[in-house]
Amino acid sequence: MAYKLFDIGAPADLEAIGDYLDDAYEPHFVIEQLKAGLDPRCKKVLLETHYNDKDYRSTYYHYYAKKGYRYATSCARLHFFDDRVQLLNRSELRFAIKEPDESPNETYFGYMVLRPTRENTIGRTVIAPSAIAGFHGALIQADHKIHLLGHKLVVAGFPYMSQHADISVCAHAACWSILRHYSERFSKYAEFLTYDITRMAHEFDPGGLVPSTGLHVGHAERVFASAGTFPVLVFKKGIGEGLFYNQLFAYLESGFPLFAEIKRIGHAVTIVGHTGFGRKITKSAPCHFAYDMVEQLVVVDDNFLPYKAVERPAGIDDDYGADDVTAFIVPLPDKIYYPAENADTLAVVLATEEHLGFNHDSLGEPIIRYFLTTAAHLRSFMNKHRSQFDPVLVGIAMELSLPQFVWVIEIASPNQWANGTVATRVIVDATASPAEQLPIFLMHNAARAYVWDRGGEGAEHYVKLDPGARAPLSRIDGPDGNLVTH
Numbered sequence: 001m002a003y004k005l006f007d008i009g010a011p012a013d014l015e016a017i018g019d020y021l022d023d024a025y026e027p028h029f030v031i032e033q034l035k036a037g038l039d040p041r042c043k044k045v046l047l048e049t050h051y052n053d054k055d056y057r058s059t060y061y062h063y064y065a066k067k068g069y070r071y072a073t074s075c076a077r078l079h080f081f082d083d084r085v086q087l088l089n090r091s092e093l094r095f096a097i098k099e100p101d102e103s104p105n106e107t108y109f110g111y112m113v114l115r116p117t118r119e120n121t122i123g124r125t126v127i128a129p130s131a132i133a134g135f136h137g138a139l140i141q142a143d144h145k146i147h148l149l150g151h152k153l154v155v156a157g158f159p160y161m162s163q164h165a166d167i168s169v170c171a172h173a174a175c176w177s178i179l180r181h182y183s184e185r186f187s188k189y190a191e192f193l194t195y196d197i198t199r200m201a202h203e204f205d206p207g208g209l210v211p212s213t214g215l216h217v218g219h220a221e222r223v224f225a226s227a228g229t230f231p232v233l234v235f236k237k238g239i240g241e242g243l244f245y246n247q248l249f250a251y252l253e254s255g256f257p258l259f260a261e262i263k264r265i266g267h268a269v270t271i272v273g274h275t276g277f278g279r280k281i282t283k284s285a286p287c288h289f290a291y292d293m294v295e296q297l298v299v300v301d302d303n304f305l306p307y308k309a310v311e312r313p314a315g316i317d318d319d320y321g322a323d324d325v326t327a328f329i330v331p332l333p334d335k336i337y338y339p340a341e342n343a344d345t346l347a348v349v350l351a352t353e354e355h356l357g358f359n360h361d362s363l364g365e366p367i368i369r370y371f372l373t374t375a376a377h378l379r380s381f382m383n384k385h386r387s388q389f390d391p392v393l394v395g396i397a398m399e400l401s402l403p404q405f406v407w408v409i410e411i412a413s414p415n416q417w418a419n420g421t422v423a424t425r426v427i428v429d430a431t432a433s434p435a436e437q438l439p440i441f442l443m444h445n446a447a448r449a450y451v452w453d454r455g456g457e458g459a460e461h462y463v464k465l466d467p468g469a470r471a472p473l474s475r476i477d478g479p480d481g482n483l484v485t486h
Contacts, residue, residue, distance in 0.1 A: 003149070005087040006045045011035040017078070020047055024116035025076055033122070037305035039133045042109055043083035048148070051077040053113045055124045055176075058193035059164065064117070072116040075123060079148060080109035080131055110155040111146060115164075122162040124180075126155050127306060135307050137298050138483045139273035140257050142185035156484070158257070158272045159184075160306040164194075171216075171259075171268040172197050173302040175223045178257045178270055178331060182229070192227055200226040217261050217327050220268070224259075229331035232339065236326050239341075242289075245322075247340035249274075249291035251330040254372035255483060259329040260299070262320050271328070273298035273483065275309050281414075287351045290369040293417075297322045336372065336405050338432045338439060343370050346438075347409045350426060356443055356450045357462070363413040363423055369475065370409045372430060375402035381476050388473050390465040393449055397427075400441055401455030405430040410475055421472040429454055446473060 006016055014034050018027035053075040064071040084107045109131035113123035126144045129135045141156045159180040163173045176197045182189040192200070201219040217233060224231040232251075236244040248271070252258060258271040277293040296309040314321025349355060351366045360366050382389060382397050407428035416423055424445045432439030443450040446467040452460040477485075 002049045004047045025114040026121040039131050042080045042131050044081040046079040048077040050074045055194045056115045058195035062195045076114040078112045081107045105153050108153045120162045125160045126157045128157050132307050137275035138485045160300050162302045170302050174259050174268045174270045224331040231329050231331045233329050245291050246289050250340045256330045260325045261327040262324050263326040270300040288367045336430045338430050342434050343407045351411045367412050367417045388471045403431045
């Protein structure tokens with residue numbers, strides 16, 4: 001292997017990397033993408049040559065090695081750092097940090113693999129959101145570990161690669177990014193390489209150029225099912241934009257990345273976050289939803305560096321906008337039987353009609369947010385924010401016989417929403433049948449609670465709570481720590 005460290009004082013300095021890369025890596029295109037997208041805080045780039053990348057090798061042995069053109073077997077890899085890292089002389093090949101009490105990991109922004117395929121050469125890549133120019137928002141991410149010069153480095157982000165165009169297309173890249181996130185974030189999921197994704201989309205090995213003719217959402221659904229997830233496929237057509245985007249956003253806020261189809265341009269992307277709730281509500285309605293105030297969705301699109309902000313609707317110069325998504329797939333774990341569509345209907349009923357003795361007329365036009373989380377995270381949240389709750393309510397939540405996953409519905413007035421608080425919170429059984437009308441474990445505000453221990457022996461009952469001088473009920477942010485604000 002060979003290593004070379006480049007100082008990046010300005011975007012033009014990235015061009016020096018091209019002098020050390022073979023044309024098979026398409027250095028000009030890669031450098032132009034980095035010049036346009038890297039944040040100025042990235043001051044050092046380490047080039048690692050002769051890197052054996054397992055994703056590229058999976059396609060090399062099953063495809064490129066069979067072609068008439070001779071492709072190289074190894075890749076190059078770029079590593080991104082701030083200005084504190086140094087590379088000592090070639091005889092030592094080790095890092096030195098300007099501050100002796102720091103490690104290279106604290107200076108690290110991630111990596112990018114370059115494949116020797118002449119076109120679409122950006123391979124397995126994980127870059128920290130802080131290294132992308134202008135990025136801000138809430139993002140699904142996981143810790144990705146790599147080994148470099150004797151150090152184990154960690155970067156938090158979402159995986160990305162460009163499509164190969166011959167053996168894989170944009171839909172393959174989107175499936176791969178989600179499954180790579182799952183294998184890094186959750187130990188129960190296996191790792192799938194690029195060629196595995198190509199194979200899993202079909203009942204038989206298509207061979208040749210068949211993969212590059214495109215995939216439809218049914219193929220992607222098959223990939224996720226073959227990987228051991230339980231995919232839910234939702235089409236916009238037939239249910240309307242409101243319900244479609246409410247469901248999309250509910251699953252996104254639950255920490256599940258989404259495979260999204262944009263049929264108008266024949267494209268697929270991965271939705272991984274949003275840029276915040278700055279959008280103004282301009283129309284009066286009986287109730288509103290969290291998505292009504294979302295400014296932009298954040299996607300991983302294989303044509304750009306990761307974390308592209310997508311407008312709603314599309315801007316004049318945009319190829320597509322958030323409103324152009326025509327279908328999405330959410331790969332769920334098992335034990336989630338109550339779908340977002342039913343959670344949406346239940347949330348509207350609870351927010352706009354009097355049920356179980358709770359009336360929200362005083363909220364004006366209430367704002368609804370609903371999402372999936374684990375019982376463990378819900379209890380952790382209540383334990384951390386005990387000052388907001390009557391101890392009796394905390395005790396009830398700790399003792400309820402909850403399944404692993406629950407739906408949380410939060411109802412707030414516009415003022416409460418602006419302050420990050422809620423009036424009412426509802427805990428719904430995510431294992432309930434969609435036919436059930438009221439699958440509720442707990443519904444409470446600051447003064448009273450409805451309790452039904454569905455998994456235990458307790459009967460339905462009400463509990464009077466003492467609001468005292470307690471802090472307002474705050475929204476649960478970042479369910480299970482999957483959505484991280486940057």
